[in-house]
Amino acid sequence: MKITFQINGTAQTVETDENTPLLWVIRDLLDLKGTKFGCGKAACGACTIHVNGEAVRSCSYAANLAAGQNITTIEGLAVGDELHPVQQAWLEEIVPQCGYCQPGFMMATAALLEKIPNPTDDDIDANIVNVCRCATYYRMRKAIHRAAAIKSVNQ
Amino acid sequence: MDHSAEQDKKGKSRRGFLVKAAVGVGVLLGTGYLTRPVWRRSIAGMVNTADAPYVGDTKTPPLWFEVTADNEIILRSPKVEMGQGTFTGLAQIAADELEVAIGRIKVVHASTASGNIDGFSTGGSTSISSLWMPLRELAATMREMLKNEAANILGVDVAALSVADGVITASERSLTYGEVVKEVKEWDIPAVPPLKDVSTYRYVGQPIPRVDLKDKVIGAPIFGMDAVLSDMLYGAVVRPTAIGSKYVSADTSRAEGMPGVVKVVKEKDFVGVVATSQMAADNAKKAIDVTWDIPKTWELSDIEAMIQVGQGTPYVIQKEGRAASILAAEEGIITAEYKSPIGAHAQMEPNGAVAHVTADQATVLISTQVVGLTRKEVADRLGFDQEQVNIQPTYLGGGFGRRLHTPHAIQAALMSRAVGKPVKYFFDRKEEFQNDTFRPPTHHVLKAKLGADGLIEAMEHNVSSGDVMFGSPILPGILEPIVGADVGAWRGGMIQYGKIPHYRAVSWRVKLPFATSWWRSLGLLANTFAIESFMDELAIQAGKDPVQFRLDQIQDDPAGRRLQAVITAAATRANWQDGVLPNGRAMGFAASTDANTPVAQVVEVAIVDNEIKVLKVTCAIDPGLAVNPDQVRSQCEGAIIMGMSAGMFEKMIVRNGELQPTIYGPYQMALMRDAPREIDVVLLAGTDAPGAVGEPPLGPIVAAIANAVFRLTGQRLREMPLTLV
Known part of the structure; x- marks a missing residue:
């Protein structure tokens, strides 16, 4: 079937089986590789994207549900050359090691900051539940607080 | 290095240098740098020294640097980047000797066709330490070559030249490295010049941002999973779920005609399917019925019965004095047993590969820690010479030892050959958890006798473990009788308190029915958990402070002094206090030495809701x-x-013949909520060359936590994952 949606500010129409996980549409049909496959069961968060601003695990989100929705991936988080505050904070705290899970964490964090602009450590623990095998959690926590600070200054 | 050794190395290096004209882009500089006794040094290096050599692969064109016309210097790294930061360290080292701003250095993975790959592997915390001298010498030599040629072009004496950020200047005239390279047809290769004093380096020693940071923050397509070749199809391979499964046959009739299926690929040892999309490949895979030969339905109890000190083959790996006879006494012996479970790698990027095989060439893009081994395996299976196979490593979405064997490149290659197009495929997560090369379970028996002075008179560590090194095809089986015990299994298993008069360590080898092999830090994690928990038990029995108890029993030699220094530094920085603190927390202490890098850790622990x-x-x-x-x-x-995760949460079991669990969550791992809110790292530099970093800090953490828990609860937790009663 044909499915039309907005992704990173651009309208796209794709031809795919309706049950294909949106992750494969994003990665293989639209060639946006920043969204990662980790587990295929919504258990790790590596594939986190935004659907209308909500963090969604795209490996377990059927493509037909995306019809008419507004989707953002890591490639759409920055505005032009200007990094999103979350990316900027990740850069400044030098968070990534292998880097594979990081887009999912940044997308989850960006969605969190829209709901809770200045999250406490407990807010972070409760809401950021992705998996990072390099275990960069210590720097991520610092980066999340820094992102909140950057975002509040920018606004 | 003394003068004669320096001269000797110059001579060798000079003969080994190679320069090739690059195709339109600049100069490629390389060297057959290393002619050292390779295997034994590597093995020793993996275990106990920081001096593991870089092992060049003499079959590949040894090319290291490429200078582009716009004065960018491409460094083809023989080591892969899996998060450990090696690319950044190499860029720092090269920039300093080449005298360029670090931004001019672009580090890329060497492929087997384009540059030097490490004939051994990327692993063992050796990437920076093993390349420290070779890379400095290469970069310094290249700088001198460029200066010599610039002097020729400019018609001045080389002594009149100055160099700054890749620009060579003689009074009024300047040439960039790139401009020099364009002019030179044949290179004269000088002897290795004296290296700069480390204290004069601009980048080495500085906390500069990772060179791959931006790519990793914007989600750039740098991983094996992201690799794309034009006209690429999607593959899937049916993998077994039960331990010991052997492929017999497959009924593929249902899959053959499914939408999107291009071809079902049947080989002697597996069945796969190639389709036009990932979804179509996955659907068709589910429709294939494979018959497996499963000789036995294994249970966890079978495995636990095998992993017992006293079972299998013992190797004495350390012996000083008469520990065995003293500890054979019937009275006054303190003894305790510890256990660790099967551990999964659980790296975030699944294994997989993109392969394109034609009649006489094969290209494989893959996340691997063993580029050379993968090339050999693919070539052997395809019936190609190794020169017909190009392995292009990508950034790894985690390594941790899981990618020290990547034979799935073969399956991608065979599927590609079957359809005549590039094919990409990867494991699903269940397949990752059931086809891992696991961290082996262990069983430890510790014994000791305290002397009248409250110090240890005799101590013994017995460890039973599945294979680590012996489970790996990196090392040929012929090495087994040479090295004896499995050096991976006993990494961290020796007793590091050299003032103890009598001590002994024994490694018991057990071959398990599923694959066990390298897992970040190898035996260090479990061995240190056992030994350092036991040291705490002994200190308590002796009525001594556990930090002082350790300090008092470390020998006075260079390694001992470095260990004492980290112990003192950690205790001082943390304001070490024994016993429960006024705020209801308790501290725990442990220390280890791994690959010549000593680490000491103090943890602060509380019990919250049990x-x-x-x-x-x-x-x-x-x-x-x-x-x-x-x-x-x-x-x-x-x-x-990561050590906390393994020590507090992670555990694979065997049930009804299968390794379980098969998904994150049920395979419980540390998440954000489990991470300490405070981590304070104190860096000491007891030697003037870089040593091991990536694995040693995994050593002490589990014992330190268990030791703190004992102070809070009186429960001595002797089994990983640590679980309160």
Whole structure:
């Protein structure tokens, strides 16, 4: 079937089986590789994207549900050359090691900051539940607080 | 290095240098740098020294640097980047000797066709330490070559030249390195010049940001999973779920005609399917019925019965004095047993590969720690010469030892050959958990006798473990009788308190029915858990402070002094106090030495709702010269939390013949909520060359936590994952 949606500010129409996980549409049909496959069961968060601003695990989100929705991936988080505050904070705290899970964490964090602009450590623990095998959690926590600070200054 | 050795090395290096004209882009500089006794040094290096050599692969064109016309210098790394920060360290080292701003250095993975690959592997915390001398010498030599040619072009004496940021200047005239390269047809290769004094380096020793940071923050397509070749199809392979399964046959009739299926590929040892999309490949895979030969339905109890000190083959790996006879006494012997479970790698990027095989060439893009071995395996299976196979490593979405064997490249290659097009395929997560090369389970028996002075008179560590090194095809089987015990299994298993008069360590080898092999830090994690928990038990029995108890029994030699220094530094920085603190927390202490890098850790632990909460970790580490102190800290932070994850949560079991669980969550791992809110890393530099970083900080953490838990609860937790009663 044909499915039309907005992704990173651009309208796209794709031809795919309706049950294909949106992750494969994003990665293989639209060639946006920043969204990662980790587990295929919504258990790790590596594939986190935004659907209308909500963090969604795209490996377990059927493509037909995306019809008419507004989707953002890591490639759409920055505005032009200007990094999103979350990316900027990740850069400044030098968070990534292998880097594979990081887009999912940044997308989850960006969605969190829209709901809770200045999250406490407990807010972070409760809401950021992705998996990072390099275990960069210590720097991520610092980066999340820094992102909140950057975002509040920018606004 | 003394003068004669320096001369000797110059001579060898000079003969080995190679320069090739690059295709339109500049100069490629390389060297057959290393002619050292390779295997034995590597093995020793993996275990106990920081001096593991870089092992060049003499079959590949040994090309290291490429200078582009716009004065960018491409460094083809023979080591892969899996998060450990090696690319950044190499860029720092090269920039300093080449006298260029670090931004001019672009580090890429060498492929087997384009550059030097490490004939051994990327692993063992050796990437920076093994390339420290070779890369400095190469970069310095290249700088001198460029200066010599610039002097010729400019018609001046080389002594009149100055160099700054890749620009060579003689009075009024300047040439960039790129401009020099364009002019030169044949290179004269000088002897290796004297290296700069480390104290004059601009980048080495500085906490500069990772060179791959921006790519990793914007989600650039740098991983094996992201690789794309034009006209690429999608493959899937049916993998077994039960331990010991052997492929017999497959009924593929249902899959053949399914939408999107291009071809079902049947080989002697597997069946796969190639389709036009990932979804179509996955659907068709589910429709294939494979018959497996499963000789036995294994249960966890079978495995636990095998992993017992006293079973299998013992090797004495350390012996000083008469520990065995003293500890055979019937009275006055303190003894305790410890256990660790099967551990999964659980790296975030699944294994997989993109392959394109034609009649006489094969290309494989893959996340691997063993580029050379993968090339050999693919070539052997295809019936190609190794020169017909190009392995292009990509950034790894985690390594941790899982990618020290990547034979799935073969399956991608065979599927590609079957359809005549590039094919990409990867494991699903269940397949990852059931087809891992696991961290082997262990069983430890510790014995000791305290002397009248309250110090240890005799001590013994017996460890039973599945294979680590012997499970790996990196090392040929012929080495087994040479090295004896499995050096991977007993890594960290020796007793590091050299003032103890009598001590002994024994490694018991057990071959398990499923694959066990390298897992970040190898035996260090479990061995240190056992030994350092036992040291705490002994200190308590002796009525001594556990930090002082350790300090009093370390020998006075260079390694001992470095260990004492990290112990003292960690205890001082953390304001070490024995016993329950006024705020209801308790501290725990442990230390280890791994690959010549000593680490000491102090943890602060609380019990909250009957759960162990690690609130703060202080880590003192002496990795020698820290090429990038920020990345050393980053590795410590990650290793500490990964060690906590393994020590507090992770456990694979065997049920009804299958390894389980098969998904994150049920395979419980440390998450954000489990990470300490405070990690304080103290860097010491007890040597002037870089040493091991990536694995040593995993050593002490589990014992330190268990030791703190004992102070809070009176429960001595002797089994990983640590679980309160």
